[in-house]
Amino acid sequence: MTSETTDSLTITAGSEMGSVGAGFKDSGKNMVNLDNVSVVIPSYKSEKFIGRAISSCLSEGVVDRNIIVVEDGVFDKTSDEVRKFFGVVLYSFPSNQGAQYARNFGLSHVTTEYVIFLDADDYFEGGSVLGLLNAIDNNKSDISIGPWRYKWSERNGSIRYAREKNNFEWIGHWLNEGFHPPCSVMWRSRSVRTIGAWDESIKKNQDGELMVRGFLNDLRVAVSHSGCSVYWQHQSPNRVSLGSLEYSIEAAEKIYNQLLGNGDVVRSVxxxxxxxxxxxxxxxxxxxxxxxxxxxxxxxxxxxxxxxxxxxxxxxxxxxxxxxxxxxxxxxxxxxxxxxxxxx
Structure with missing residues (x-):
């Protein structure tokens, strides 16, 4: 493991070889290679949760060198927690740049065919990553969406499953609170880059805006029913997805204008x-x-x-x-x- 410090960030490089046996998962029929999946984790004051997120990636079969943590401002001991996991890649910014910037920065360092964006307080369980990979790969799609559930400190939510839809139905679904969190979505790396990746100008509902943009660009969507991604709910002010109502309305304005600019959508949604x-x-x-x-x-x-x-x-x-x-x-x-x- 090596470290390098620049004027803008600190880099902890991962192992070239990765962990022995990492990158393969038994699907029940044959061994599936997970070498081609990266997980980008934007992190802001997340020392209490980052270890759980990384552990879940490794347990799912993601190769250590394909786990990219982007520490969005050095404010706590997040980097110390990440360094406990040999081979995981860490980029640390000295100051806060915003979750979308961190996600896009992580994406710029992804070399695999597929990528998932996992918030530092969320995690995978039960073969979620493998399910998403099988769905996107077998259907030659651009996006796969899988099961997920809310998790509170005192209770678990029920698992929510996606249903097959055409892109216009997906837009209507997403507009009216039928969202699926980033931890339950896998992207073909080339496809998310093609549509412009994360919009750094908005501060709320970034994932909703990105998904709607993907649907508008005719990206193909597949559905997985395997495993479960966990969307952690807590009151910490450091959660990536928190934002004011005003930010939410600004994002809605951008989404609405995109929809109106597409006549097919107005006619079909x-x-x-x-x-x-x-x-x-x-x-x-x-x-x-x-x-x-x-x-x-x-x-x-x-x-x-x-x-x-x-x-x-x-x-x-x-x-x-x-x-x-x-x-x-x-x-x-x-x-x-x-x-x-x-x-x-």
């Missing part, structure tokens, strides 16, 4: 899906609060024929009694607190 998405953004705008944005998104929802005041049963019920603006605050602030009190 259901008006209900587009309208419901716009209605939800109107509610979010009420929380900022921004009357101008709320009105803009509400008008868009109506244009798509979505005439409900809310985007689900709960918001429709509240809006009928309190109006959208007050209901948005009740739904986002008061109801969660009431639920917490009931649980206690």
């Amino acid at each position: 259901s008006d209900y899906a587009l309208g419901r998405f716009c209605c939800k953004m109107a509610w979010h705008s009420c929380l900022i609060p921004s009357k101008r944005r709320a009105t803009l998104w509400r008008d868009r929802a109506i244009k798509h024929g979505y005439l409900k005041k809310g985007y689900n049963k709960k918001s429709n019920f509240l809006a009928a009694f309190f109006g959208v603006r007050l209901s948005a605050n009740i739904k986002s602030i008061l109801l969660p607190r009431l639920i917490d009190l009931i649980r206690k």
Whole structure:
């Protein structure tokens, strides 16, 4: 293992040979080579979780030298934890550059045909990586999407499975909270680079924007039903995916404009899906609060024929009694607190 320091980052290089026996997994029929899969892990103040993420990669059969950790600012002992894993590659920035920058930087060092982007607090289990690889390879697709579940410190969520869809159906699915986290998605490296990789200008819903862009570019999607990727939920302010409502609305604006720029999408994605998405953004705008944005998104929802005041049963019920603006605050602030009190 060697280390090199430059003006911008510190590099810990991985083993040239890798671990003995690494890179192969028994699928039940024959040995499948995982040498062609890389995992990029953006890391920000993640010393408590990074070891679990790396261990899960190795347990799944990913070769150590194909695990690339990008430490986005040196603030804790993350690098010490990474160095416990011989052969894993670590890049450390002296200051924070943002999760998308870290992901793109890691991608620029990927030499394998396939790549997964794994947040430092998430992990794999049960043959998830092998399942994703089999799906993307056997179907000659650009993306594979596999099972995943939420995980809280006190409980486990149920496993969520993807269903086969065409790209227009995937867009409608993603617009309305049918997302799958990055840990459950494998990309053909060439394909994610071709569509421009991660958009570094947005700070929320980066994975949703990237997936929709992939669907718009006619990338082929396969589905795996093997294993499970775990999407860890906790209250740490250092989680990669946290961001304000304003950032979420900015990302939604970019996604919506991309959709409108593609006539085939406007004709093929259901008006209900587009309208419901716009209605939800109107509610979010009420929380900022921004009357101008709320009105803009509400008008868009109506244009798509979505005439409900809310985007689900709960918001429709509240809006009928309190109006959208007050209901948005009740739904986002008061109801969660009431639920917490009931649980206690």
